[in-house]
Amino acid sequence: MVREDAGPSGMDPNGPPATAVAVKARRIAERGYRGKASKGLDMPLDIYTDLGLLGALIVVLAYWANQADRLPSTDWKFPAANLAGSILILSSLFHAWNWPSVFIEVFWSLISLYGLIRHRRGHSPA
Numbered sequence: 001m002v003r004e005d006a007g008p009s010g011m012d013p014n015g016p017p018a019t020a021v022a023v024k025a026r027r028i029a030e031r032g033y034r035g036k037a038s039k040g041l042d043m044p045l046d047i048y049t050d051l052g053l054l055g056a057l058i059v060v061l062a063y064w065a066n067q068a069d070r071l072p073s074t075d076w077k078f079p080a081a082n083l084a085g086s087i088l089i090l091s092s093l094f095h096a097w098n099w100p101s102v103f104i105e106v107f108w109s110l111i112s113l114y115g116l117i118r119h120r121r122g123h124s125p126a
Contacts (some may be wrong), residue, residue: 010056052092059108082108098120 062081065071071078085106094103 025069028039044093048092048095055085055088055090055092058082058088073115074119076116076119079119083112083116086112110124 009103058081060076062071062085066078067114071081073079086105090102090105090109
């Protein structure tokens with residue numbers, strides 16, 4: 001029998017050692033069951049992750065629409081979608097900083113902004 005005041009090692013200071021099964025049961029009760037498949041994959045979905053996923057979806061859909069000839073790159077909606085997507089991805093990176101991702105998203109945003117400005121000024125694509 002495992003006493004409630006047994007330490008983290010499972011040893012009861014006033015009695016016999018707790019069994020390995022009892023120690024594991026207590027740890028599961030305290031931390032929750034994660035199973036072997038989720039080991040190292042604890043990625044809770046929070047607002048930052050949700051925003052980043054939405055941004056990635058927007059960028060991928062814009063790229064797919066461009067490749068499927070449904071959204072030409074000369075249309076203002078293409079750089080606008082890329083700008084919106086990259087800003088959403090950047091917002092997720094402020095929560096979980098990653099320099100390479102920040103680097104590419106900043107340039108993705110700047111290039112998309114450049115495309116929107118060119119379109120607004122009436123320049124034809126190069």
